[in-house]
Amino acid sequence: VAIKAVSRDGIRRWGELPDGTRAPLEIVLLDKVSNGFPGVIQLLEWFELPNGFLLVMEHPEPSQDLSRLLRAWGFLPEAMAWGLFRQVLQAVRHCTSCGVLHRDIKPQNILLHVASGEAKLLDFGCGTFLKDTVYTQFAGTLSYSPPEWIYLKRYHGEEATIWSLGILLYQMVCGKHPFRKGPNTIWDQLPFPARVSPGCQHLVRWCLSIRPSDRPALEDLLCHPWVQDIPRP
Incomplete structure (x- = not known):
């Protein structure tokens, strides 16, 4: 198992569990998604202490997060990236359904079981309840935030999620973040190595459409030909 300590002073957002218990929002969200789905880290138990909370979560062994694997390998073979990306899509779909x-x-929040290749989405500390209306507060990693947040300080949940999935897939097959940091980001330049298939390139470019309404819905991603078909090695 893995144990995460959360200081009471650091808790900004609270929620309510089904039995009416008030708890940090991270615990409430983990409770909603921890119903046995294999692609999301499961909250096994939690405890309230005088100064905070302890979260007890599953932790497959041996395992490592995707960012460590990318640092070691540089990039992933496309067939391997395909398998991991499909698992992440299913995990996101599960969260959405909850x-x-x-x-x-991002790669740091995807835990890989070394022996089986099973991927699990973890760390719901920046999460919130899904809604159809616009969000005007950001939580997460700024370099994975979409242009509409950078320029307009607003975003919709699914559209921002699709953007971050596009960055994730680019990182897996190219080994680096697609955009330079800083105010002069050129959003529409996405160079790909020749080894990356046209189908994968199309999917990444679609996810990273500048206009949010041009991005695919989650179900569109799951039905995309590249996601449906196993890439050739």
């Missing part, structure tokens, strides 16, 4: 928006999808 009414949860993760808001911090």
